[in-house]
Amino acid sequence: MARMRRSRVLEKLRAGKIAGCVKLNLGDPRVADIAAASGVDCLWLDLEHIPNDLREIENQIRAAKVHDVDTVVRVSRGSYSDLVYPLEMDATGIMVPHVMSAEDARKIVWQTRFHPIGRRPMDGGNADGAYCTIPAAEYVRQANEERFVVAQIEDPEPLAELDEIAQVPGIDILLFGPGDFSHAIGCVGRLDDPRVVEAERRVVEAARRHGKFAGAVATLESMPQKIAAGVQMINVGADVLALTEYFGRIARAFQEHDARVGA
Template structure:
């Protein structure tokens, strides 16, 4: 039985738990995350330095592990969006989406006719190099591709309701650090302005029955945010998980080991 894809996952409000990859695009990474129990992976191009050759390889690793992958592209430029789709990205995340016009441009860039205006490339990575009818491929691709719009600005919060209402938007994803900066309160996540922005975003997704996601640094915060209405919970990233686990172990070893001689 096939694992549920991102489209199916985003249609439910049950918790979806994943991990953020910014450094280790190794051949085994998909199987490691799948074995650890992840429901999805968020693969970053905005801050990682990964290029599209790496994306193309990494997506094959995730496919082999049957782990749905969201690719965060670095901008809303057509060539970034369409290339990620052609490489086989099932989910697409866009940073700092601010208004409905930007959302419609994204949908035009990632969806085939008649939903969008994406340039046609068939029997390549995104359709697993398989032959088939053009009409069937358009329908399958448009049904499969899943859009995650990042709410990272004051403008995005103000327009969250309108953006969540658009057919083709599957999830609003809060970029908490950039949102706090845009609100003029960098890193102040307990500030009333930040809390009000979150409440407004939560109300938008509830009204339109869309998913809501966020990166979280701790298990405790993930549980707390799930109770607030977040259902895509991305726990930490590869760099920080490795660093923190190793630092803890090395610290304990250093404290417990005695100097000999």
């Protein structure tokens, strides 16, 4: 009998290990192929800020699966189909931005989890259901066990309901978004502002207090600190950062050569 691909991220998180993720802004599946081949656990694909279309996302998911690497798709907030499409394309998880309340979290679960957790509409004829080769009851069970939902906390409003949000069944990971949070409180881009740091601490502690996993974005330098604080799912870097840094180094080498010759 066919079965759904197991989640590498969930396997590591449930074992108390760290799951490493990188973000891809570029929609070409070759970028996903290169990133997945590096050995990371998960690729963060984006439909909130990046004008990728669903076919591009679908092909990136396929590229990651070749290397047994998970994909989490940050969705756009619209109809329930916007949340479900990536799952039916066999993304391993979805990330929902700007979760504002416990009621918001419950609605997300209702739309993205199967019975008995939610009421996600069932098809099974797509990649996640191995094109109708997984029996319906098994498909529902495996999807609830091997697919994850990330709630992004990136505004001051949900802080008042953090414990309630963290207790919602069907939410697996709370991931703090420092950039939008800093913007929301008027200290744009100052991620070391004490209010931003304190908000992240509260999100991590709420997740751990209620048996959820904590997620965060980090740099290579800050990653040990995040791990020590209890974060288990960590995104470090992005394809565009890698490219701009690499091409910038090349350009500077030419500029330094020109400066020496000119002198």
